[in-house]
Amino acid sequence: MTELGDTLTTLLAQNQAWSEVMEEVDSSFFDRLSSGHKPRCFWIGCSDARVSPNQITASKLGELFIYRNIGNQVVAKDAAFNSALEYALFGLGVSHIVLCGHYCCGGVRAALSGESSGKHLTSWLEGMREEFTRRQLTATDVKIVEENWDIACEININFQLARLCSSQLLHDYWDTGSELSIHPILFDLRSGVLKSHNVSVSSSDAAREVAATI
C-alpha cells in the first residue's frame, strides 16, 4: 500500500475508534453536535501541525470557531479570513477572539530568513518580512536567524494584533453595542504552555490605538 493509503487507513481507523468511544461515554454527544454550534470564541492560529487549538486548550468540539493559516496572519485582502471573521461576529456573535501565535513557527522563520518553499508562500509572508526588516531582524546568516527567532515570534503576534485591530468589521461590531475582547497569546511548544500577554483589546478606541502602532 502507498504511504498515502497507509495514512488514510490509519486516520479512518482512529476516527472509527474515537467515534465509538464518544458514543459510549455520551450517547447523545453526536445528536448535540449535529444540531448546531454556538461557540463564544473565534480562534485565529497557525496551520502548524503541532498547535491544534482544541487539543492544546482541551476544548470540546463546538467550543471554538477556528481560522488557521501559515504564521497566524491577519491579511486585509484575505477573503477567507474576512468571511470567517464576519461570520464569527455577525453570524455567531462571539464575544472573544483569541489570536494565537507560537514559538518555533516555521512561517516566522521563513519570513526572517527570506527562504520559503515557493512563490505563493513568499508572497504570503511578505508583510511579516517587511515588519521584521523594519525592526532589523531579517538575516541570511542561519545563526542570527536562530537568535532572532523567539523575539520575531513575539513581534509577529503584536503585528498581527495591530492588523486585526485595523479591521472595519470589528469596529462595526462594537458599534452595534456587542461585547468583544481580543486576546493575543503565544503557545510555547517547548513547555506546552500558552502565554497570555494580558493586553486584551475590548473597545473601538483601544483597537484604534493598537492599530496605530504599525
Ligand SMILES: [Zn+2]
Ligand atoms: Zn507557525
